[in-house]
Each structure stands twice: as C-alpha cells, then as structure tokens.
Amino acid sequence: MSDSATHHEDGHKSLIIDNKKLLMWLFLGSDCMFFGTLISTHLIYRKLNPEEFDPTSMFSLELTSFSTFILLMSSFLMALAVSAMHKGQIKSFRRNTVGVIFFGLIFLACQVYEFTEFAHLGLTLESGTFGSTFYLMTGTHGVHVAIGVFWLICMLFYSYTGKMDAHESAVDVEVAGLYWHFVDIVWIIIFTVVYLIEFIGKV
C-alpha cells in the first residue's frame, strides 16, 4: 500500500471489507424491505380488487420487454465498468459508464412515455387502488434509476478531474455499481409479477 493510504487509514479494519461497500450492502438489504412493501401492496390490492382494472387492456408487453432488456444490458455494462476500474483502465470505464447512463436514460424515457400513455387512457393516481400502487411502485423504482443516472454522471465528470485514486475510486465505482445492479434486479421482479403474470392465459 502507498504511504498515503497507510497514514490516512481511518481506524482499524478487523475484517477486510471496505466500509462503503458494507454500508451499501446494508442499504440494499434495507431497500429489499422498501420494495417488498411496495410490491406486496400492489399484489394485495390486485388480489382483493381483481375486477377493478384490467391491466392487459393498457400494458404493452413489447415496450416493457424492451425496457427490461435495456436495463439488463445496462447492468452488464456497469459490471464491465466496475471491472475496468479495478484494472485501472479509465478509458474503458468511461466508455462503459457512458453506455450505462445512455441505457438508463432510455429506460427513464420509456417509463415517462408509459406513464403519460396510461394517464391518457385513464389510469391515474386517483382512479383506484391499481393506479395508486402501480404508480407509486414503478415511480419509486424510476426515482431510483434517476438517482443512479445522476450518480454515474457525477462519477463520469469526476473521472476527468484527474483526482481518481486507483484503489479508493475503484471501490466508489463498485458501490455505485452495486446500487445500479440492485435497481436492475428490482425491475426483474416487477417485470414478472406486475407485467408478465397479468398476461398469462389472456393473449
């Protein structure tokens, strides 16, 4: 380790886990509860009020599959970006991060389009429990994506300041990556239990 890393070491590491990484994993464990509450609220009201609204009349599986695919691929690029940072290849990191940001923005655009489309067709926050749970759940997820995009844009800019430190910044990027992947896996669950399952036996 370099001299600077030694004497700026804050405290004592009983285990060799980075503080930030452990914090992020704890946050993700906590976030499981956040999304668990949102998704279960949605499923409960789907079960209690099955006749209230027929999602297949509005949902577009093509669009949602496309945005799911986009998010999965952004996760792949994020994994490559983290890997590049660990190898110290900052150019590769930038290339992949630009890809992640671009895909994240496409996902957000799809969501904005979907929301406006549904609102035009009459599904609003006020229109009953389906509208309430659907918009709050997917909206919270969208906010997570937006925060992730903002975070990665900041990291991208930071990489041009020349202040990135080989070890410390690799951990920072990895933490951002963990967050991004988590947003992806939440969408994997939402895609199945909110979108796909509605279409079984109806198309």
Added chain:
Amino acid sequence: MSEADYNPLPVSPEADHSAENERYHVFVNLALALAAITGVELVLVYLPINTVFIFTVLVSLSLFKFAAVIAWFMHLIYDKLLLTLAFGTGLAIAAGTYTALLFIMSNEYVAPPEIPGM
C-alpha cells in the same frame, strides 16, 4: 484460461488482473443468458398451455435472473460471506414478512364478509 479451471475465490484489487479478465467472459455469458431468458419469458406468456405451469416457470426464471445478477454482476459469490449475510437478512425478512402478509390479507378476512342467510 478456459471456463473449466475458473477459480471463484475473492481477489484483492491489487492482485493481477487475470481474475478480472476471466470475469469478463462470465459477464458476457450472463448477459446473453439474461437476454435469452427475457425472450423466453415473453414467448412463454403467449403459449396456450397450462397457466399454472407458465406461472411457475415465469416465477422461477425471474428468481434465477435475480440470483444470477446478485451473484455475478454484484460479485457476491467472490466477496466476503458477511456481505451475503447483510443483504440476505434483509431479503429473508422482507420475503418472509410479505409472504405472510399476502396470506393474512386474503379475501376471507379482509373484504366485507358475506353474511349467511341474507
């Protein structure tokens, strides 16, 4: 190195980059698999077969995707067990609590009961 002698042990960032290079192949394969599964899911929905079967397969596939992203993209299998515990505790509590809640909030007890003889 080939996939066969891949060694999934935790590596420190200071180590040589062969492990990271190997992971590249894992990531590519996983990305392909995830894309393929999403396609399969989309096709499955349109198949005119037993709905319970489709439901089961869809849920299993999404759980597989969920676990795969956590394990490889998020490096959990390469990392310390403690991180798995931190995340797994939250996941287990959330899954248990909300599964129970889904059963408790059933029509039988929540919706207005049908009064017999009325």
Added chain:
Amino acid sequence: MSTVTETPAPSTHTEDKHVLKPERSNLGLMRPDHNKSVLIDWLTTVDHKKIGIMYGAIALFFLLVGGVEALIIRTQLAFPENDLISAQRYNQLFTMHGTTMIFLAIMPLNAAFFNFLVPLQIGARDVAFPRINSFSLWAFVAGALVINFGWVLQAVEVMGLFSASGPTAGMNDFVPSMGWFGYAPITGIEFTGAGTDFWIMGLQILGVASLSAAMNFVVTIINMRAPGMKMMRLPVFTWMTLVVSLLIVFAFPAITIALAQLMFDRTFGTSFFVTAGGGQPILWQHLFWIFGHPEVYILVLPAMGIVSEVLPTFSKKPLFGYAIVVFSGAVIGFLGFAVWSHHMFTTGLGKVATAAFSLLTMAIAVPTGVKIFNWVGTLWGGRVRFAPPMIFALGFVWMFMMGGFSGIMHASAPADAQQQDSYFVIAHFHYVAIGGIFLAVVSGIYFWLPKIVGKMWKGKLSIWVAIFSTVGLNITFFPMHFLGLLGMPRRTHTYLEGFGWETYNLVCTIGSYILAFGIFLLVVDIIRCVRSGEPAGNDPWDARTLEWETTSPPQVYNFGRTPVIAARDALWEHKHGPENRRITYEEDDGHGIHMPSQSWMPMIASLGFVPLGLGLSLMQAGIPYMGYVAIFGLFMIALGVALWAIEGPGGYHLHPEEEK
C-alpha cells in the same frame, strides 16, 4: 494542547509542526476545523462524543416536553367530567406525548449512548462515517422541528390569526391528533387537518435520521473494532447496539413506505387506505406494526445492554452467561419481526394467523426470561455495591419484569380481546417504557455521565431520584391495571361518575406528579454534577470495559495509541487479570492520529428537510407558495449532498504522544 501536523494533501505528508489551522476543501472553501467559535465548532462537529452529547441534551429536553404533556393528560383525568382541556386538545396531547416520548426522547437517548460509547467501547477513533453521523443528528433535529411545528401554528390559530383553507379547509387541528400509530382511516384528508401532515413528514424525516445512523453503527461495530476485539469480546451494550441498528435498518422501510402511501392519499388523491377507492384501512395497521413491533425492541434492547454493563460492574463479577445474553438479545430482535399481528388480534386475522402470532409472541418471553435469569445470576454471589447506577439497574430488572408479565398476558389472543384498547395496555407498556427503559437510561446516565463530563456526582440526591421515580411510577401505573379490567378505554377524554374509576384515576394522577418530581430531581442532580462535580478520574466505578481506560472526558482522539485487546471485559482483566490478558498498545507509527475534518455540508443537507417537510404540510393547510418552499428544501438537500461529496473528507493529524 497537543501539537498538530497539517497535511495539505494526503500524498504530501510533512512533519512540519504548525499551529491548528484549517485548510481549504476541494470546493476552495475553508473547512471549519479548529474554529475559535464554540457555536461553529459544535454545529459542524463530526466528533461522535459531541454528537452524542447533543443527542442526549435534545432528547432530555423532549423527555421533559413529553412529561409535561403527560401531566396535563393526567390532570384532565383526575376527576370525572373534568373540563380542563377540550377533547380535541386532549387528542393532540396524547398523540404528541406518545410520538415525542418514542421518537424524540427514548430513541435519541439511546442514540446518545450509542454515539458516545460504542466507538470508545470497541477502541475506535470514531464511527465509520463521521459526516453521516453529523447528518443523522441534524436530520433528527429537523424531524423534531417539523413534527412540533404544529404547536406554533395552533397557537396562532387560537389567537384567531389563522385558519386552514385549501385541502383541509375548516379543520383547524394543526397538532397531530390521531394517536401515535395513526390508524387509517382517521388519518384521511376528510377527518384530520394539517396536524397529520406534520406528523407524516416529521416521522419520515426521523426515519431518514434513524436509518442513516443505524447503518453507520453496523459498519462501525463490524469494521472499526480495535485489534483483538473479537465479536465475542464486545461489551454487551455494543452487541445490543448492533442488534438494534440491524432492526432499524430492516424495520424502518415498512413505515417509510406506509407514510409515503398515506401522504399520497392525503396529497394526491390515491386510495391506499381509502375505502371509497377500494383501499383497505387494515393494511395500514399491518404495515405500521411490521415496523412498530421491531420498534418496541429498538427501544428496549439498548436498555438491556445498559443494565448488562451496570450489573457486572457493581457486582464485581463477569456477566453470567455472556454468550447466552448476547444470543438471546439477537433472538428477541429477530423474533420481533414475526409477531407484529399480536397488536391486531381483535381485527379478525383468522384462526391460523392468530394462533401463529400468539405462539410466536409467547416464544419471545423465553429469551427475555433467560436474560432476567442471567442478570439475577450475575448478582448471585457477587459483591454488590449499591451505587446510584446499580440502584436504577436493580429497579429496571424488577419493574421491567412487571411489564413483561402483563405482556405475556396480551400474547394470549382471548385475554388480549378483553384487554385491547383498555388502560390495562397503558399499564403494560408504561411499565416497560418507564419501569424498564427509563430506569435503565437513568442508570446509564448515572453510570456514564462522569465519563462524559469528567465530573463525579455530588451527595445522595440519586437515592431520592430513585425513590420518587420508582414509587411514583408504581402509584401511577399499577392502578391502571385495575382501571383497564374495570373497562376504562384508553384515549378517553373524560368519564362519568359511577363506574368505579374515580379513586383509581385520582391515585394515578397523584402518582404522576410524584414521578414528575423524581424526574425534576434527576435534572437538578445532572445540573449539579455538570456544574460543580469533583473531577471523576478515568475509572470512578472500578468498571470493566474499554471506555473507562481513557481520560474523563475522553480526548478528541479517544485513545492516544490503539489498544490491543486480549480478553472480554478488557479493562477488568487489565486491572486484575493475569499478565497475558492485559491491554497492550500499538506502536506509535510516527504518522500521528488521523482526524476527519469538520463540515457544514451534512447540516445543510439535513436541514433542507425542514423546508421540505414544512412546505408539504403547510400546503395542505392552504398557505400559498408552500410547494415552492418544499422544492427549495429538496434542492437544499441535493446541493448539500453534492457539495459534501465534492469537498472530500480532508483530515489532519494529531500527535498526542509528543507532549509527554
């Protein structure tokens, strides 16, 4: 004072000696380090000890506020058909009493102990994320301000200067009035005014504060332990902090989402809990108690940790069955996630759910009972000293057991159906809250205040505090068992003569004033100690754990050199144990002690919650332009966090060894 070596950048470490001088952050702004102004020093501090003291002071203030609210409630109930306060005011008082005591008094008092003690007990220089710690403190302050702002607005309304318009037109209750668990549907926009919005936003902000603090402490305890401080050598209080922090991390999201849903119901017309739109009010109860029951253990486990430190110290014996106490604490915590519906037996859960939750609730009595036996086992054969902390700790064991017994009664669903919403429940949880948590916290104050301020207690006033508070709490709350069994419902504004409730209620009221006098004496005793106590010395109680190894009050860097731990009860073994179990110290590496820089940013970010919360709430009361205030608050939070990230951690070095 110690000398300081400035390090302008991490890579250019020099050995030049400078006077304490702040440096510029990456933003080009001066960091508020070594500031001459005491106020700026405390506002921007990242020192866990100062943050702990601020948590404690604010929590004690709110303890008194909640106590005054309780006294008004008891005075109103002293006589039948009393009309001291109106029914609406009464509702506001019991709501704010519960909310204040739980979220603004007990939780921050626990947080004060966590902050001050945990880094000292594990031999760390500070918590893992000092600036997040500062953020948690100020977010807590912001939440407390938002939740109590209604009193100001209500006073303006009483003077006839303001009246609600807009979405809550005509509903002039600006202080929350629906009970501390805010059951739907009374929290709906048709039934309660802007008070509910203050409550929602305030709790939401307090949740952010608790979550960030809790994650910080988990990382601290797992990662920042001194060499040799293995998990099974941690002091029990630190163990309980770890369990409680994990409970906060995993329980608070449920209430965060429930509050968000409620806020959407009130602000954007959704129907999560509105029956007209197909919503189920019962869902609120489930989500609330999924958080609420772990919350009960979040409140009580630190108390158990405090007592597990005090009893061995004053019995001159190690804690009986350390591993079992730790393990049962963890079991209590995690079983706490599986029992939420026992608050809802009377809502009709169905046979299976009722039986399951009943059994699981009874199961929690086992680890709790194990702990009681361990405490008794610690006393057994010990050389017991009745010092002030010990008196309160013994009071805790006894009184907490009383609350526990009536708790087991609730576990039985048929019995609970009789006790639900009666004064029996009030008696139960006040025995746990005051007889349990409060006495343990007072024990902790008597134990650790000499360490915190470096001064010793004066005289024997503590005995009178113990007598008045213990006698007072029993006179107040024991008759409530009978009141409950006689059918007096909780949250009763007043009652008629002839139910046989008059005498009991009068006795309860008298008891509450005795208890209040005890708390008054406690405040007097604390002030006397802080103002004019004799110097305490490092280890006034002949204690067992690492925090007593440092000076009282501890230096800003905690330990001059990092201790290396060789045994559980590290200091006790160091003082009285064999040679190989003594504390040793790491060699001085000549780099000095790295200290984090102070920062304005966490405070700016968290105080952005004040305009956000107040804006969204006041919008509901029909005040114009409040939406912009809320957006300004959001902007302030985002700006604070962004600048916080850009300014960099900074840091400087202290060289305490050189002065010797």
